[in-house]
Amino acid sequence: MATAHPARNIMVLYTGGTIGMQASANGLAPASGFEQRMREQLAGRADIPHWQFREMQPLIDSANMTPEYWQRLRAAVIEAVDAQGCDAVLILHGTDTLAYSAAAMSFQLLGLQAPVLFTGSMLPAGVADSDAWENLVGALLALAQGVAAGVQLYFHGELLEPNRTAKVRSFGRHPFVTLKRFGGAANVQPLPSELDYRQPKQTATVAVLPLVPGFGAALLQAALDSGAQGLILECFGSGTGPADNTDFLDALAQAQARGVVVLAITQCHEGGVELGVYEAGSRLRQAGVLSGGGMTREAAFGKLQLLLGAGLPMADIRRLIELDLCGELR
Template identity: 75%
Template sequence: MNSSTYPAAQHVMVLYTGGTIGMQASAHGLAPASGFEARMREYLASQPELVVPQWRFREMSPLIDSANMSPAYWQQLREAVVDAVDVQGCDSVLILHGTDTLAYSAAAMSFQLLGLHARVVFTGSMLPAGVTDSDAWENLSGALVALGQGLAPGVHLYFHGEQLDPTRCAKVRSFGRHPFKRLERQGGGMKATSLPTELTYRQNKQLAKVGVLPLVPGIGAEQLDGVLNSGIQGLVLECYGSGTGPSDNPEFLAALSRARDNGVVVVAITQCHEGGVELDVYEAGSRLRGAGVLSGGGMTREAAYGKLHGLLGTGLDTAEVRRLVELDLCGELS
């Protein structure tokens, strides 16, 4: 379906988290700054040809450089979105966010807001509003216009005229107007036919502890144990190719088995830019499966990390979390 199939946004809540879009010069370089609502109103008033929905503004606290984004802040964002939709009656939310961790936040919120009928759009900019050649206003106004034309319920990432599925993309450039790209990942699970109540957007989530570990030649059980013994509940294991790892290292496999027995959920994704994990193709992958590692299919790092936070924060038992990891909840495996 194209965007015109969906109703136009009528009431948008703009949540400003900080990030480059509203930064101003300080003694130590660009830093998040208050007062962006007035600048936004002034800009939109200067562009009478732009047709955008009615909007209101909320400045999150604290304002942050997105390099300082955290799962605790994601909980604040979820609560702010729920308040905007369920309490204040907004049908859409626009989140202004720094680009460095924007794809992580948008993917994480896709799982934090399952079942939401409103539209949530993330955008930001590579250069601050007001500086020469900034992309700030074109991204902000473009996102508002897109909402006004109608978007599907759920979470979207908008940048430089493109609408991207946040569970399928990543920031691939540190420069220019096109920092985000859809990754050509393949391999997935069946679509979940229903969601446990604990996963729906109105349910409060606990903070979870999730780690990420890329495999490199020579990695041993001691490095893996160091991560697994740090108190994490879930681990994104970035494997080679279609999901292989050091299968001839019995200590490494034993560490993974201990993790499974201790309730740590380990999900394999591929380090490759394209393709996905199929653990049973090679013996080196099937041995990981035998040690309790789950297939992340074609999930990106951002999606797998956000999904584990979403699932582990529900309080569901480990067996149910493991089942849901390999089911497609919001397009992350499609």
């Protein structure tokens, strides 16, 4: 990690989310005007560094987050740091997909020499027992004290790694946890120039399929026929699946032949994938499935978005999947 320096000029990017929502006829909805509310809340505080505010368009409930929006967010961060001279960025984001966005941006911003924090709240600012201001102020104070370059989450006084974090609760002040996942992969040195944050990226179509007992080839084939460029298989245990199903294995082999990247991760909260432990995992490897090691679903999705969208040769994509880029396989 790079040396942490106290932030003096922070860009706040507001994407919407619960933190600034207002009541509507159909329930809580994203609302404009949060900058003024924030200025009133922080008025007179000498411990908060200079900050400026940008309202992203459109403001969204984070359930509506997309890889296309991530590209707009990436561009906004680059503009703030490289063009406007900001030395830190705080992204206000809804909690439902916050872990996905933080993981994705950790890949999209590889090489950025500034800290980027994600935060949000479980209850809107201004309602009883809301966690909004404590998370927002806490994140600003953390940046003021100094946070290392790279992407992290800030929630309820904690800095959390983007590639190990998942939302596990839909209530309370502690919705996010750091999962105990298997690591040990070699780090990529040097980073391919195509992956640098300044290089343009495309969005990719990535499907996710959780395996269940009796899972057959038809659902797998449907996902492959959908035009997906990448497929994340959420496997059992250390990376096993229905290896006695020849149609399933044939579909996986066809995916590799068609240039679809198939990545295995574990459904378990702890541990990771080791495809050679069981025959049921070895046969997946023989069919062209790559090991996601200890990657979370969020990290795997973000990593495939980066690698498939960077214009790399397929051989490089398949090699880099199983190497550590920014802590996802550490």
